[in-house]
Amino acid sequence: MLLVLLAVSFIVYFIFIVIPGGDPAQRIAGKVATQANILAIRKKLGLDQSFIVQWYDLVKALFTAKLVSYSNQTNVVDQIKQGLPATFSLAIGAGIIWFGFGVLVGTISAVTAGRISDRAITALALIGISMPVAWLGLILRFFLAGDGGSGVSWFPDGGYVPLSANPAQWFYHLILPWLTLAVLFIGFYGRVLRSNILDTINEDFVRTAKAKGLSSRRILVKHVLRASLIPIVTLFGLDFASVLGGGAIITETVYNLHGVGWYAAQSIASEDLPPLMGVTLFGAMFIVVFSLLVDIAYAYLDPRIRLS
């Protein structure tokens, strides 16, 4: 697990080093920098060291929470911590919405397969999957929020209100970001679940359940959904982890939520390596932890895995 994180950090570092125009010393020194100036900054940041040593120093600083950004010398770990409430609020709310609606939509569409409701859901799901998040976010803002020009201002125009400060405003401000982030996943999960259910329905054990004289509702919930949800749980674990870990960069940026994703976007814009490294490892950590959780959940959902 730690190995995965180290590997991720190494790759990020490598990419950063090889991209052109990436010399941070030059940027910090400013437009009128002298060669001596640049060299001095290099020395101060340790950029004159070898590749491996630099990487080692960086990772060490990060894990001891001493890493600071190039551009404004703020502590990376503190910055990430500051972004957590917004990011977690966004991720958890959106996660609940997309999982709940994904399952609902997928089930309805599978049960009514071939009928109008199924076709309508399929069309909507494909639209949801195809819409770029940035575009959807801006469109929603334009038409429904603030006074973007449409004259309708049902929702606040971006921004984040801490839950502890005002729960109602917190909720109100997050509705649009939640929906924006959830739409893609609802469509996608709905489609996956639909096909899983249609596969499971033809399984012999479902026929057995029917032959036992169970009601169709019980068969659906207890026998069909249980089996069909297993792959969805994997998907959800990883998607949710990536959003928790600051992966909702676009949504956070569009709605001006100062979370981890937004922080990442800022750092990318200023080609600031330390925050990027911090955010990436932060995200990777969630992915790794949630992979483990998914495995554990799997063993619970599918007893065949427990022994092997």
Place this chain on the structure above:
Amino acid sequence: MAERLLEVKDLNVKFATEDGIVQAVDGISFDLERGKVLGIVGESGSGKSVTAMTLMGLTRGINARFDGEVLYKGTDLLQVSDRDMQNYRGNELGIIFQDPMTSLNPVYRIGEQIAEAIQAHENVGKRAARARTIELLRQVGIPNPESRVDDFPHQFSGGMRQRAMIAMALSCNPSILIADEPTTALDVTIQAQIVELVSRLKDDFDSAVIFITHDLGVIADIADEIIVMYAGRVVERGSKRDVFYDPQMPYTWGLLGSIPRLDRPRPERLHTIEGSPPSLINPPEGCKFRPRCPHAFDRCMQEPGLENRVETPGHLDRCWLDVDYKREHRDETISGGSTEAA
């Protein structure tokens, strides 16, 4: 006379598919009395499983059309609503399927799955259902049922799973047990045990059994009456004795010839029926078996009715051939001695 449980009259099952209408079951009729075992034999695609599933109401769907009557204790099951059918499934009619590997839900314990059937039909508590489940597992010969009841299906062998399926099918004491090729997926020694078990439990539970198989050998011991199906139709029907010792349909001869037997001289090769079963969308004209029948002649272009053509009453067949001619020639096929069979 024993109680008549089931009366199937001129049952037709058709499925609409993309390629056309499949006539899966074409006018079959039979009766079943309590305590009897009815064997239904035929190749894959002869309509035997569809018949069984139709009795259970498991073939219902937007593409299925049914005609005829399936009278269970006087009620036509084809007319019963889907919701009311739940009270028959499992409770009045139990079924065991072909593949015990996939017929149990892999994520629930064996005991839960059996208890679920009991609780679906009877108002009993969890504990009572569990106690009955353990008792059922004991009756079907699962060793140490108190602990095996909490196993998952993957911890059971194929034969044990089939035993668990039997326990499940019998859990609500149904009057009719349908065994749809219950031994096909099992190896031979287990097959014999399962057949023996079904036959013993039939007496214990005082029910009737419909035993479906493609292997006449499997039901040689237990069947009282045998129906031979081909292309969705009954082609021969009679007591076990009639079918085994005085078979009238060349198709039945082929089935008999394909069983290895110890009580006859060993043939060079077992008999195989040439060709494959006909399409049920465009069945051949006349006798459905005509294209594969080595004895076919002009008259076979008209389909013979299912009639009694021999001395024994109740022994019906669909074959135009002269009875004496058949008795003379059938042994070549059955014992596989002739070159034609090889």
